[in-house]
Amino acid sequence: MVNQYLLPPCPAPDSPDFPAEWAAGCFAALGLEGWRFGTDRATRRLGCCRPAEKRITLSRHFLAHYLSRDPELVRRTLLHELAHALAWERRRSRGHGSVWRHYCAALGIPGERATTRCEDFSPPCLPRSPRYALVHDSTGEVFRTYVSRPRRQPSRLKHCYIPGRKAETLGHLVIRTLP
Numbered sequence: 001m002v003n004q005y006l007l008p009p010c011p012a013p014d015s016p017d018f019p020a021e022w023a024a025g026c027f028a029a030l031g032l033e034g035w036r037f038g039t040d041r042a043t044r045r046l047g048c049c050r051p052a053e054k055r056i057t058l059s060r061h062f063l064a065h066y067l068s069r070d071p072e073l074v075r076r077t078l079l080h081e082l083a084h085a086l087a088w089e090r091r092r093s094r095g096h097g098s099v100w101r102h103y104c105a106a107l108g109i110p111g112e113r114a115t116t117r118c119e120d121f122s123p124p125c126l127p128r129s130p131r132y133a134l135v136h137d138s139t140g141e142v143f144r145t146y147v148s149r150p151r152r153q154p155s156r157l158k159h160c161y162i163p164g165r166k167a168e169t170l171g172h173l174v175i176r177t178l179p
């Protein structure tokens with residue numbers, strides 16, 4: 001039987017404190033000094049623990065998709081990453097071996113596995129957010145968005161227009177990278 005850590009109560013998924021504030025409370029409760037929580041742009045894994053930077057990140061795409069649909073998955077993923085942080089800080093252990101499993105149990109997620117949260121996880125329904133847009137070069141109006149950079153050559157774009165709005169859009173369409 002593994003002694004369990006006492007963590008701050010997990011806020012409701014619609015609370016603005018979840019998950020960032022809760023993560024900060026967990027770092028404090030676990031004595032993980034200097035550790036910070038953040039988000040990243042990953043689409044092929046849910047969470048990541050970077051011991052060298054003392055940083056735990058969750059994919060912002062994963063959060064956007066799962067925060068309302070499956071907050072328990074978000075909570076478990078954060079605990080999974082906290083177990084990596086503890087395994088590193090206390091035992092200098094990486095990966096999903098016995099040290100990490102010990103800390104998972106101590107964080108209340110016994111039986112946690114690598115495959116559902118980490119590098120090899122590729123959620124089939126995880127939407128990728130658009131990175132590019134077809135916009136009007138002077139008004140900035142967005143007509144279409146794309147996940148990947150469109151193949152269309154900029155030179156050919158000169159001859160394109162939005163159906164029904166030829167006069168105002170012909171020669172004014174450009175592809176821009178979204179922030």
Ligand SMILES: [Zn+2]
Pocket residue numbers: 080084096114117118
């Ligand atoms: Zn992991």
